[in-house]
Amino acid sequence: MAAATASALSVRSWLALLAAVLALAGAAVLPASAFAQDTSPANRLFVQAMQIIRQADATYDVQEESRLLKDADRIFNEIIIKYPDSALAVQLVTNQFVGDFDFFEFRARVKALVCNEALSSLCFLHRISDFLPPVEAPVSTARWDWLSLAVAYHHLGDTARAREIMAPFVSAVRRGVTSTDAGEDLFVSRALALMGQTQLALEITRQFPDCSTRIYNLADIAKAAAWRGDTATTDRLAEEAKQYAASHACSWELGLVAQTLLRAGKEAPARTLFLNTVENQFSRFQEKKGDCCPPELAVAAADLGDPNLALRLLRTVQEDNPWTVPAVLGRLSRRGNGALAAAYTEQMDDPDLKAEALAELIDAALTRNDRAGAEELMGRLKRLAADDRERRPVLLAQRAKAERVLYNDDRWRATFQTALNVTDRASNFIRRDAGAPLLAALVRIETGLPMLD
Template sequence: MSGSSDRRAAATSGWIAFLFALAVAWTAGPAFAAADPQALANRQFIEAMQRIQAADTTFDSKEESRLLREAEQLLDAIVRDYPESPVAVQLITNQFIGDFDVFEFKNRVRALICNEPQATACFLYRIEMLLPPLEQPVTTPRWDWLSLAVAYHHAGSPDKAKGIIAPFLGALRRGKVTDGAEQDLFVARALALTGQMDLALQITRSINDCSTRIYNLADIAEIAAWNGDPGLAGALAEEAKSHAAAKGCSWELGLVVQALLHAGREAEARTLFLNTVEQQFSRFRETRQDCCPAELAVAAADLNEVNLALGLLRAVQEDSPWTVPAVLGRLAGNGETALATAYLDQLQDPDQHAEVLAEFVAAALDRGDAAGAAENMARLQELARDPANRRPAVLVQLARAERRLHGDDRWRSTFLSAVNAAERSSAYVRRDIGAPLLAALVGIETGKPLLD
């Protein structure tokens, strides 16, 4: 009797299950009937729009972020799962779908990273928005965007970095990125700074122009030294020296001196430097043309040839103002603080003044001079407190100095102020400030002046 009841119960249970499955199939019938990619893609698109509409009406930033991320996932799934549908084509090509702007939505989702306004990812996003947009197709050298690629790489987004570099590399290979000579303008350096050393050297060795070839070799030698590869640094320094001798590249010898120094070959670098200075000055006395390459002044400071460094700096600083902090910072690092400070006191430009003071802070710390670092930091803070100097270039140098002096995250607040100031600046300043912001940010994050 008990077994019969169990069988009857099992049969009844099975029948109920069958009826339930049939009911589910019946109610889902229209969906099965319409289970073609276009219908499924449209349904998923509508679900994404519903989440976006919900995000538009919430006051909770976390809820807005969650809804927009879910919408992004739904839209990405349409492209991935239903690529043959018209809506997938519209999404992948950034077309309007009704009044939905795909490109604007992507930027809105990207901007969610600024829910943490002092995060490095937010800084990079906002700096990218400051850069003049890329022309499509890429035909013009743009070292600001290549610097951005390096920044993304070192911030943990190597795929995004590759996506920025790839069009420049492609245009260079097709011979469309030129600047009046055989120049790659930072493509090789960007590749080397993102780990593509072999490709960077392949590009460099295909260029015969003295300036670009030796600049690239010297840069890649320096990167090799940063990467702890003195053998490669030495080989590239020797290659730069040999190419300069073979091609008569006298103007670039300051770069060769620096490359030799990066490789640890100081005696050889000093001999080449002194010979080059004698030749450059004698030519200047005879022709009264350009005195010397700016890089020679930097090499003089590296070698602590103080009088020569300051004399060369006076000759080149008007045309190459970047040499002022480079030379004075190196001299301060070598202990020549009195002469470097006296030279600094003659400067009128607050941006340049701030950069030199930031270099002095770093130099003092490297020498173990805590009092000197504090003194220069106080001068930099005083400069930045002047309302007339609340400029992005001044504030970003203060952020650099804060990072070196304190070693914590208080620099982020100052860097945020620098980005805010840049966004409020004139179009002229906005055009030029992106690269210095990137250089400072990468230098702070990595501890090396990768983009100087």
């Protein structure tokens, strides 16, 4: 009897213990259940998006595939925005795998939809971005090529993509991590100005006291203002650059100041500053008392219409600064010295540089209404491309640039596509080096302006 009573008590104790455990388990399970209810809409949306992607994978219709993938992308964005506390949103926003689904690869696929129109400029831009070396994370160097890409996206209509590329560079400059010992921001302010952010560009520029950063940035911001027709800002910044150069003894940048004054319509002070600078810098070099001139001085000489001096300066600076060759020759040709500029190209050995110079001369000839001269130069450029057994992508891009201004139709697109195809098949070394020149050529074609050269 006692044993039976003890056994009953043992059973009751065990049942009580079991009830307590179940109660505790229930208390523990409840929040998880509530959490599942909170995140189930995100899960349902994710399943819906995956079903749409499978539909996209199964269709042969390009337009239908594009529509479906964009619908799925919209749903993923909805998950991130409406359910940011869910684990799923965290996985998506950090580009993690969800099961075997690679969200980063999916986003790349959505971006590549622009190439459903293979000859569109946005497709060209997307392909060029694949050639550029990736940006390190976090950003520690202000990269000219990626900043140019941001400017290109802005002017081709994808402002969201432009801001996405640009924002980390702006943040890095504000933190000071992209500064060199000289304090340079390396094109960030200039890119901002070309994207219409003049005030922000000036705020960043005025934080740097060194002559190079301050004057170069002021000059480029003034140039962007002039392209927009904002003469008041151009005039104000030209005067600011002149005063800053004078008060801080900035001698190497005076050629750039002269160009900026001329752009603002101040030809007399521009010419005076230029002549004084040439007398000081070029004469010292000829007397072997120092380095010669900044490359901008040769460009300023061409802008001011002194062909002999411009070519003398060009011969002096072009080896270290090859970009000056098309810049100087194009300016000389626009001011009526087309034959002299064309003759100069005959002595050039670098096919890419020669092609760029010829493209500039074609544009200049058309500016002077010299159609026959432009056609003759185009013939030279075509022969140069035909003789190029290496199929240089940059040379082909320069031909496309010339075709755009000469024919004013879309035949340039096939040439530019060929340049991209050649780059695709080239070595990694060539792909890396071709990306930025191809980008510069495309921006020039689409805007008619050199932008972030």
